Amino acid sequence: MKKILSTFIIFLTFFLLGAGYYFSTSIVSFPVTSLEEDKTKLKIESVADFGLPEPESIRFQNGSLRLRGWYFKNPKKKKCGVVLLHGHTRTRYGVLKYAPLFWKRGCSLFVYDARHHGESAGEYGTYGFYEKQDLERAIEFFSEISTVPEEQIGIFGASFGAATALQYAEGRNDFAFVIADSPYMDMRSIIEKRAVDLYSPLVLFLSPIALSIAELRADFLVDEVSPKKAAKYITIPVLIIHSRTDEFTPVSHSEEIYQNLKSNRKQLLVTDWGAKHCKSIDLRFDEYESVVNTFLKEKTSFPK
Structure with a gap:
């Protein structure tokens, strides 16, 4: 059971990072x-x-x-x-x-x-x-x-x-x-607004990850x-x-x-x-x- 849970957590982590990277591309590398x-x-x-x-x-x-x-x-x-x-x-x-x-x-x-x-x-x-x-x-x-x-x-x-x-x-x-x-x-509010318009409110759980990855890639601060x-x-x-x-x-x-x-x-x-x-x-x-x-x-x- 622990092995299954660990595998699931690893899979979920990679999925979230991958999805976050994908959405960060549409944010800063459109x-x-x-x-x-x-x-x-x-x-x-x-x-x-x-x-x-x-x-x-x-x-x-x-x-x-x-x-x-x-x-x-x-x-x-x-x-x-x-x-x-x-x-x-x-x-x-x-x-x-x-x-x-x-x-x-x-x-x-x-x-x-x-x-x-x-x-x-x-x-x-x-x-x-x-x-x-x-x-x-x-x-x-x-x-x-x-x-x-x-x-x-x-x-x-x-x-x-x-x-x-x-x-x-x-x-x-x-x-x-x-x-x-x-x-x-x-920036944060307009990105989240457009994400909801394009996809659904469910995508909002990904926005903090995507924005954080965007910050790292483009070397800037979203909240600034x-x-x-x-x-x-x-x-x-x-x-x-x-x-x-x-x-x-x-x-x-x-x-x-x-x-x-x-x-x-x-x-x-x-x-x-x-x-x-x-x-x-x-x-x-x-x-x-x-x-x-x-x-x-x-x-x-x-x-x-």
Whole structure:
């Protein structure tokens, strides 16, 4: 009987570790979408679809990691710039729909693929843990090539990009603002939410194992990935936008972040437009743009 029990325990241990490793792969080593695949999926013909000229292809380094993206130099030559951050498993194409919000204002734009996304290098994605460091280097590089002061560079992020922007903003006052569309409040809760959506609540018993293995593989700390915690130390202007009918990332995530924000120049827009995840701008662009313009005018010193 003892031998049977020991064999069962060994088998169960190996099963849990194997299953945990498998799920950790989907968490931090997910398949990378190519630029062409994303462009096709989004039905984009070219950047001209968004009123943009052909960009300058750029490469920049964060340590040994090489990241790739586009630099759009605005002919109006205003001293303002915006970094646009795409969502999880997407590429820089996925965030171009937001570009007209700032291009029409005369601002130059900087769009790049996050690590382990698109054309950028990186074996693992860490939901903002290392990506916020990449963002710091991106802003420095953008400022260097555009001559726009970092204090006049804002950040717009969608979903994972929004969460990264908020984590980067923790304790900083050396850039203009954050606009975050549909962020998650922390890595653990969004991973568990999506696991339940894809499989069943029964998979939750595996999530601590999978997340622990993911931490070891990618050398980071899951509980440190938390825009909600970061919000307590954010003092710059922040606009959060989230659809009430977002089933992918519940609106409660943005509400929790907003409640934690230390900044007294903050705004939360919960849209009731029937939009899916990060789709509010697709349904009512003019209203979306109006909210962004009002925020920039009333809450920031960004060039008009």
